[in-house]
Structures are given as C-alpha cells and as structure tokens.
Amino acid sequence: MIAGQFRFFEARVVRSRRLGPTLTRITFGGEQLAHFSSGGRDQSFSLFLPHPGQDAPLLPIEAGPAWFEGWRALPAEQRAVLRSYTVRAQRRERAEVDVDFALHGTGPDDPPGAAGPASRWAAQAAPGDRVVLLGPAVADNRSVGFRPPPESDWVLIAADETALPAVGGILDWLPAGTRVKAWIEVPHPHDIQQLRNPGELEVSWLVRGADGSSQARQPQGALAAIRAAELPPGVPYAWLAGESGLVRALRRHLVGERGFDRRRVEFSGYWRRGASEEQLRAQASAGTDAT
Template structure:
C-alpha cells in the first residue's frame, strides 16, 4: 500500500552538541530518531523551530499527530492564549545527516530578548526542541527560494540572519558561475570559513557601530556602479517585467521568481527595509528584470516575527 506523506512534518529533537562558531554565531546539532526522514534539499531550505515555554513544555495542538494536517494544528496554535502558545520562528537548515539522525541549525546570538536567541544561549545537550521540516518521503518539496535558472552570474547579499542560507548556496555553486557575495555581520570575528568557486568573490562586511544595513547597502550600490560601467543596459531601456510597486509596511516582503530570466540572478535576504530598498535599486535603478531578483524580508526592525 502506498503511503502519502506531507511535504512537511513535525520532528521531536534534542540538542546533541553546541559549537560557538564566532562571537555572534552558535551551531546547534539536533538529534532525534525521526530525523532519518528529514529532507536533504539543502540550499536555503526553510524550517520552523517550535521553542519550549518557560517551563520547558510544548502545548499539544496535534502537531505530533501525522493524521492532523499542518494547517489544522496551526489554527489551534493561533487560538491558544499567549501563555500556552509556544513561540515559532523561521530558520534555515545548515546541514542534514539523516544517516546519523542529525541536523545543524545556526543561531545568531543577540541577547535574551528574542525567544530563539534566549533559548540557544541557555540550552545544553539534551534540551528539547521541536522542528517543522521537510519529509524526504514526500513527493513534493517546499521552502526553497534559490532558483537562478541558467544565469551564469549571481549577486547574493544578506545580513547575519541570512548567513546559513548564503553559506549553503555558495558552497553548492557550480564551478563556472561568477559573481559577488556580500554578507553584513556584527564584527570582523563573525566572518566564517566559506568555500566559493574561483569566480565568486565573497566579502564579509563588519557592521561594528554602523547602522544595520548601511554597509550592505553601500556594497551593493558599489556593485551596481561597476555593473553600469560594464553594460549599456539602464533603467530607461530595461526589459519588460521590471514594474515594481512599493510594498505596504504590513505586507510580508517576500517575492521569488518562478523562473529566472537573463544572465544575472540576484538573491537578497535579511532585514526587510534594507532588502526592499536594495531590490528597488536593482530593478528601478539598474534596470534588472524583477524576474531575476529574489528578495526575502527575513525580519523587520522593531517587530517580532509573525509565525
């Protein structure tokens, strides 16, 4: 009998190991028997982390029952009172090892105000964590945004929240691809080892005391100036598909082309206002077709993530 599996499922995990990668980055290796079925798509694969309540518990809304659909238990979760609703946060998987029933998730440490950073700062081996992630047995996949098509040149830009996705993407790039990668991080010590193809330049941008996004924006604008000097394409004679409306501040800032066009593909992720401004510059200012620009507002300054 054929069994149909949902693209995403709930995994009970515990912390196996923790590794401090840099002052701001902490890698948590999670383990659990069901991780043998965890999907291994890689790249910018999104997952959800369900964090424990202050007493370490997880309210059961049916998330562990495979007969209950994700939308149903999510509805129940939303109806819970605040004190019974486990925080849910979106992360990118860093590595998957189904043969050893392990996954790696990298956390950005920024104090204890946010539930995920607070949990990661204190959790030791054996601490429980619930993960909503892909099921390798499912016919469908989801949660992947990287889609460069046949583009031979890439622009990748993001802040520290995008580091796990950027690292996984860069490590997967074919040898013939060329391009530029800009990663804004809190300090110089947060630059991580990253193997890139010979034609792909990676720059870690230490923010230090500068405003969030300032150094990333400056780097992408400088990239644009070089591009303009090397090409005759401008915003005035840009190809079709570049029409761009300014998003409402309450909208989810997330647009990913179904199929990239052209020879250059841009992938932008991080703080929403910074990423929105960079996308606007690429499309309106430089005339890059919007169908070649993927942009994702991972978080918005001053606001908690809406699960």
C-alpha cells in the first residue's frame, strides 16, 4: 500500500472482448477494485503483469513508497512486467475496471518476438489471470492530464490507437455543449469506434492501412490532416497523445506554426517506435530522454 494518491490493487481478468482488429477490452475485477478511484478522462495507471509461466506478477513483499527500488532489485526476467495503461471505464459497484489494449506484433503474419510483453499478454488473457494495478486511491490525482482551463472555447484532440481509450474517457467526461475537433489514427477501418458526442464533436478517423499490416503503421496522418485543417475561432485547449514522434511533431506545429499558447497544449508520448517501455524508463532516469 502507498499512502496518498495511489495504491496497489490486486485483480484478476474477468473477461476480454475484441473491439476490432487492433483493440481488445479486458475487464479486471476483484474486491480491492471497489476502492479504485478513477478520475475519468485520461486516467492512467501502472499495470504489473506476470511473465509467461508465472501465475502472478512478482512484486517486492513490501509494496510501500520504496516499491520501485525493491522491484528494480529483483531479477529482470522474474520481476513483474511494468507498463502504463488507461482506465477506459470503471464500475465501482461491481468492482470492475475496463482497459483497452492496442495489440501490436501479435498477428499471424507478424514475425515471432515482434510483440511486446503487454501486447502478448493481452492477446492471450483469460478469465482468472492475475495482475496488479498501481492506480488511483483518490479521483483527483496526478495521473489525470486532461484539464482544460475554464475559459477554453473549444478542444482539439489528436491521438493514435493507444490513446483512443483515453479519448473515449475524455468524451464521456466533457460537459454537454463542448465543441471538440478530434483526429484519431487507427491501423484498420474496423478499429473505428462509436464515441460519445458531448456537444459539437467532429472526428476525423485516419486509417493507416486498409489491411492493418505492420508496414502500414506509419503514424503521420494526423499531422498532415491537422496542418491542412481550418481550425475554429476562439481559445483552444489541445490534448495530444500517442507515438512520441507524432506527438512531438503535432505540438511543434500547434505551438510553433499555429501560435497555440504552450500552457494550453497537454501532450504525452505514450510509446516510442523502436523502444520498449523499459528502455524509455531507463533513458528517462539517465536523463537522456529526448521527448
């Protein structure tokens, strides 16, 4: 247990459901999740997964504030796989949390070893599988990034499939009447989802490759589309998330070329092409992270 905004929650897979070629929704349950307190929007959390052959994720016995040092001191091939994910929905009365996983490298034509451990785990998850979440104990917490200042006239959203769950959470949360323009990149046309419209929602779906193949995964569509777009008048708030290179280019465009106030642009690189989350964490702690 960690005092403050976050704590550990033991949970199990209750069910999983394919939403489309890329995304699979896994519902976690367990009595501890009755105390999970999602703030909605883009609420993220840390997910601990077992390695193949383990029946539960291995964490230090003392899961206190120093858990990270304890976890890192365990052998890398045994300690739990640690990845970041978003709460797509929470049903507190049923102690359930839905998480949408973008699968990558798990298709029949993908080479062996192409998938990361989380993607591989999600593709095979079955009821009863054990996980641990390090998530919110209070709804107002640091892992909610979407915070439009009250005087915003409209909201710009740009995301790829890894941030689509967060977009769903944001649109569920926004008050009725909000004007939103969204650009969402997905690998396959059948990944397109029905999203809640909080008022005046205009979504441009950008499909990378009709066959969803990995060579079609070149996330530049949102940048070209936003560059070409005529944006609404008024004070914007922008939320950008997805592959780091795309997010960086989008932010540069909005702040540098469109004159958006940088304090009104919330951005987050959710993954980086060619680097696993461990490698990104190692670079960040060594101070060599370029994002």
